Structures are given as structure tokens and as C-alpha cells.
Amino acid sequence: MGFFDKLKEGLQKTKSSFTDKVDTVFKAFKKVDEELFEELEEALITADVGVETSLEIIDRLRAVSKEKKIFESDELYTELKNIISSLMSENASPSTEKAGLKIILVIGVNGVGKTTSIGKLAYKFKSEGKKVLLAAGDTFRAAAIDQLMIWADRSGVDIVKHEEGSDPASVVFDAVNAAKARGTDVLIVDTAGRLHNKKNLMEELRKILKVADREAPEATKETLLVLDATTGQNALSQAKLFGEIAEINGIILTKLDGTAKGGVVIAICNEQRLPVRYIGVGEGIDNLQDFSPTDFVEALF
Numbered sequence: 001m002g003f004f005d006k007l008k009e010g011l012q013k014t015k016s017s018f019t020d021k022v023d024t025v026f027k028a029f030k031k032v033d034e035e036l037f038e039e040l041e042e043a044l045i046t047a048d049v050g051v052e053t054s055l056e057i058i059d060r061l062r063a064v065s066k067e068k069k070i071f072e073s074d075e076l077y078t079e080l081k082n083i084i085s086s087l088m089s090e091n092a093s094p095s096t097e098k099a100g101l102k103i104i105l106v107i108g109v110n111g112v113g114k115t116t117s118i119g120k121l122a123y124k125f126k127s128e129g130k131k132v133l134l135a136a137g138d139t140f141r142a143a144a145i146d147q148l149m150i151w152a153d154r155s156g157v158d159i160v161k162h163e164e165g166s167d168p169a170s171v172v173f174d175a176v177n178a179a180k181a182r183g184t185d186v187l188i189v190d191t192a193g194r195l196h197n198k199k200n201l202m203e204e205l206r207k208i209l210k211v212a213d214r215e216a217p218e219a220t221k222e223t224l225l226v227l228d229a230t231t232g233q234n235a236l237s238q239a240k241l242f243g244e245i246a247e248i249n250g251i252i253l254t255k256l257d258g259t260a261k262g263g264v265v266i267a268i269c270n271e272q273r274l275p276v277r278y279i280g281v282g283e284g285i286d287n288l289q290d291f292s293p294t295d296f297v298e299a300l301f
């Protein structure tokens, strides 16, 4: 199956929820009038696009229809697609492609799919010919370390791990030095997802980044936040919360295959001013895709 078909298949549930709602409005209103805009706004909000972003989309749509003197709703449909696509692209900054070591810190609450996404990322980078190393920074549970070992095995990459309960920053210390010694291209660090204490987590992440900075000052560092699409608007609040805890460079949005709430991607891109870098569309090792706003919108409509 090609890239685009896989994306379409992964988005099936979101597609039917989102597109059904939008299409119903366009079928009911042939002429462009205020009622159409109101119904469309409601359709977007119920499709998890978020209130703020839905209002913005409708405002832009109103302006375009005035400017281009659009009276038939058919013509407005294409404009809607373009507006959504450009809203999402405005914040899309590609990840930095610099030679040398790149350290990716993966954060997010419990169960969103951090470890799974790391496994998939490792596989992806390895397939691109890169040398990958994983760091088992979630030392909170032994099972978490085992789980990462399984993924390392599956994707055929190395892992640095310590005992359960050890200091994540010391795992990172060893991992960064191993990465330097082995000529690693990408080091991906798993972290524990507990968020019962915002201050502790903030401290832990800060310490990890400090160690990485000290041990590998020239390395590119990137913090990716993992969000679970099935949680819809809650994913959006998690993005806000984590934005206060750490400096986030991009988002991995998981479990898009299992939800009709994928419209939340549009809100995340727009309201958080953060690029969605990757999307998870299944549990398999090759079910992580680079995210492109235009492909996403094409697959959706």
C-alpha cells in the first residue's frame, strides 16, 4: 500500500465523521448565506476542530467569499479546503536537518504512545540509513524498560538502560556518551509519563536536557510531545500544559486510526503554534508517518 493510501486508511474514522458533517451542510445549503456559515461552524466544532480554530476558519471563509464574490456553496468547498490547509501549514517548520548527533526527547502523559512511537521512529530512521540509539529514560517501571528493549530489538537498534528506579538523567548521561563514542546519528530518549506533579516532571526534564547540553553541546536537541488523538480536545489541553513545562519543538499525534476525533490536528497546529511532525496510524512498526498538512487535508476531503 502506498503512503497516501495508508494515510487515508488510517484516517478513515475521522474522515467519515469530519467529511460527513461538512458535506451535509454543503448539501443542505446551495447558496452562500449566513445560515451556511453558522451551520458549518457548528459542524467543525463537533468534528473536534476546536472553537477558536473553527471560528477562525469561518471568518476567513466569510472574507474570501466576499472578496471573490462567491455565491454558490460548491465553490466555497474548495476555499474551505485551502483555508484549512494554509492554517495548518503556517506553523509547520520542518525539523532541523543538521549533520552530527541529534537528540530527541520524547515526552507526554501516560499511555499516549511514547514508547511505541519511539520504536516506530527508530525503525524509520534506521530504514533511512541512520545509526540509532535508544535511551530508556522511563526508569519508573521495569516494564517500561522491557517494552523499549522489545522495540529496540524489533527495529534492530541499540539501547542504553539502567535499573528500574535509577535517575533518568544518568541514563541520558551514559546514552549521550555512548552515542558520541559510536558515531550515532539519532539518540531517542524515552521518558516517564506521570504528570501528578508538574514541578517534579519539569525538574526531571530540565535535568535531562542539562546533561545532554553539557555532554553534547553541539548536538541538535529536539523535544517532541506525544498526544493521543482519541482524547480529542483533551489532547489540546495537554499540549497547553506541557507547553508550560518544557520547550516543545513538535508533536507526534498517535492513534489517529482509532478515532473520529482527528479534526483536533487542525486545532493543535493552529492554536498551539506547533508543528505536528509525525502521526501514528496503527500499532505496527511502519505505522508512523511524516505529517504533511496538505496530504492530511487531501486525505480528509
Ligand SMILES: Nc1nc2c(ncn2[C@@H]2O[C@H](COP(=O)(O)OP(=O)(O)OP(=O)(O)O)[C@@H](O)[C@H]2O)c(=O)[nH]1
Binding pocket: 108, 109, 110, 111, 112, 113, 114, 115, 116, 117, 138, 144, 192, 193, 194, 254, 255, 256, 257, 258, 279, 280, 281, 282, 283, 287
Ligand atoms: N491504534 C494505535 N495504537 C497505538 C498507536 N500508538 C500507540 N498505540 C498503542 O497505545 C498503547 C500505549 O502505548 P505506549 O507506547 O506504551 O504508551 P506510553 O506513552 O509509552 O505509555 P507509558 O509508558 O505508560 O506512559 C499501546 O497499546 C500501543 O500499541 C497508534 O498510532 N495507533
Ligand SMILES: [Mg+2]
Binding pocket: 114, 115, 116, 138, 144, 190
Ligand atoms: Mg512508555
